[in-house]
Amino acid sequence: MSRSIWVIAERGASGVSRTTKEILGKAGELAGEGGMTAVYCGADASGIAEELQRYGAGRVCLLVDGAFEHYNADQFVHALAALAREKDPEIILVPGSMNGRELAAALAAALGGGAVQECIDIRRDGDAVLADRAFLGGNLTAVVENRSEGPKVFSVRPKAFPLPAEDAGNAADIEEVTPVLREGGSRTKRVEFLADEGKTVNLTDADVIVSGGRGLGTAEGFDVIRELADVLGGAVGASRAVVDNGWISYPHQVGQTGKTVKPKLYIACGISGAIQHLAGMRTSDTIVAINKDENAPIFKVAHFGIVGDLFEVVPQLTARFREALQG
Amino acid sequence: MKTIVFIKEVPETPDGVKISDSGQLAVDGDRAFLTDPIDPYSVETALKIREEKGGEVIVVSAGSTRAEKFLKEALAMGADEAVLLSGAEIEGGDPTATARALAAAVRKSGDFDLLVVGDRAADDNSAVVGPVLGQLLDIPVLTYVSEVREVDADTIRVVRTLEKGREVVESSLPAVVSVVKGIHEPRYPSLLGIRKASKREVPKWTAADLGEDPARLGAAGSPTRMRSLAPPPAPSGVEMIEGEVEEAAKTLVAKIIDRKVL
Structure with missing residues (x-):
């Protein structure tokens, strides 16, 4: 049976982040018979599944637990790795935000392989999965093959792919899964968050x-x-x-x-x-x-x-x- | 408090950077190298913690014997010990395979409290080693750390600088921390420090010393492999808009509107 492609969905300022949507578009192109699954970890998934569906997800997998209120590698990696071992996706695409890059590297290692970070293109060449990414601060571009034996994890740079059009008619199978959490809880704890003062400078999303x-x-x-x-x-x-x-x-x-x-x-x-x-x-x-x-x-x-x-x-x-x- | 800091050499310029036969990043041998510009910040972070809490700072690098020079730079700054992981089985790995060698070295060196690494290397830019160490050693990871607020025997409190603000996080120890530039201004090594460091022998550990399966290390153990490495496509060329300021501005605005980018 053909294996699925996963997109790890991330919340943005309102709803699903733009990079998540961009990756959903690309994942749709890469997906074969195994289809494309959007996987979301959060304390509250309201509205998320519907939005992921409108952007083309074939399946939506929601992992909802208070342990996911703030991103923390301990719980996110533990839960996603457990689910990945069970479902064995072929490819896992992660939005290349700062936390997303940490998640991608740790998740790949938890699954025994290695992540390719901040990809600007991803494609197939026969059985191989290739990605383009920058080296030496953009002075060189490499084509990298991810040969990880288990799921192949890639983080994707924001704006690598165009924003797909919404499709209100797309229907996804929406499934809520009980996450496998780390025993003893997360070893890291957010104490406070100091938002940047004034108008948030979001250069990455600006047109x-x-x-x-x-x-x-x-x-x-x-x-x-x-x-x-x-x-x-x-x-x-x-x-x-x-x-x-x-x-x-x-x-x-x-x-x-x-x-x-x-x-x-x-x-x-x-x-x-x-x-x-x-x-x-x-x-x-x-x-x-x-x-x-x-x-x-x-x-x-x-x-x-x-x-x-x-x-x-x-x-x-x-x-x-x-x-x-x-x- | 025992802190282990990881450093690495990087090529000084993109010239002479190529792909090895096994699809990894390689550099022509006659090129100049330097310690990754983030490394002095990592070393400084560990030295500051030692000043406050006592203990020792060990610096580790995996790769070619060239890196010995950079380990000695860290010793000159004040690190207590240095170890080079070297040999054909370790060299030429991707960041994941290299992190496996580093994790094996940590296990070999016994108990520790803190690991410090730069948030991303200046050559492969991959930001992989910190999170991978966390998984391999089953310790928490704190990335993008711009400030260490507090360290005690079994906890650390740090500030992570993210896209939209700063997150204050507390973690149990041992943990791995990846630091960003600006966390502390790195000190200059003293002349005495340089002289002493130059006389030190840096121990070299091979794959056999590490007790790690060579099939998981170096080029052979790398889960990622490059197929090509080249400068990005040349830009299409610039169209210079001439004329008086007012006229030029009008022309430029019309051209941008035409491109429908707004």
Whole structure:
């Protein structure tokens, strides 16, 4: 009998996370006769199964227990590994959030194999399952075969795959399973969660990012960046240099030591394009660079470029976009 | 408090990085290596805990004999002991196979309280070793740790920095902690430390010393294998928008609207 493909579902700000939905789309392509199962661990699964169903899950497996109120590797890995040993899926796809990457690595080890992390594509080649992923901070791309004997675990980078369309007509088998919990409970306990202050910077999910670099000159230079980002409904990014200067906080940093992003539109203003920055944004769909220096490396990865003073160019763009988007 | 820190060498630049015959990451021998930029942070974390709680800090690396140099850098910073896991059966493994060798070394070295590792390696970027150690040794794992708040005989309290905030977590010991840059500013080794470290012999343990099945180690034991490794596709080329600022902005906005990315 053909084995199933699992998608480990993760909760986002409201309902199922975007990355989970993206992976459901891909899992549908990879699934054979064994079909595709979305597996969710949580203290409360209300609305989750219905949403997973609308995004194409053939089966939904819900593991509901208070032990899953907050992610903790002890209980999540224990319960998922027990279920995986019983059901023996061929492939397990995990959203590549920070906790998701921890889960993927630990789950693969619990099942005797190894995880391939932060994949940007997954496909079959005969019996082999291959994934593309970045090495050396995006300077190299590798095709990696997961030869684990048991289930092959992959974590998937956000935005690796397009968001599938909802299908209200899809019907899934929904099953609630009693999770096998770790005896003695979790050895780790969340004491408190300190949410980032102010507006949450979610660069990973943003469709538009306007980023500023050293060319801004001062922290106040970010004002023009924020105005353009507001008009486009986007997020504000930054290069490492300006974060190090204290002009903006670390959650805004794009690049090897910051976030890896893949928005539909990335506008780099006054960013020269150090290799570490490029590693974090070069796969964006459309890249626009604005820089005084026509030889800045950022122009090598950009689709459109303007050589000029960002304090003249960016306000003009803000005005033009405002007109165009209102019209 | 006995803390074991894991470090690794990484190539200084992507030049000369290739795939070995067995599908693992390899580097031309004449290239320059350095200790993974995260390593000094891991070592510093362990040294800070020793300053407060006493005990010892042991540094372990698995791979080529080149890494001996980097183990000595950690000794120069103040680590008490270093061990190199080496030999054909251990070298050239993927992160999972390497973690198995590290876990075997931990077992061999007896009781311990804490394991410290960098959150992800600068070469394979895989963030696998910490969670795998947790599973293999059946101890809790704490990843992305940006602050150690409190350590006592059998518990540790840390701050994990996640996408949307910071999570304060308490765990029983022994545990494995993966640290992010910025947890502590690493100290510079003193001249005396460097001189003393240079004279130390670093013990080398082979697969046989570890008592681990060689079929689970190195390239032979790696559950993942690379088929190709190449620079990402070259960008299609930039279209420079010329002209006066106002005109250029108008043209650019029209082109972006045309691409239907908004």
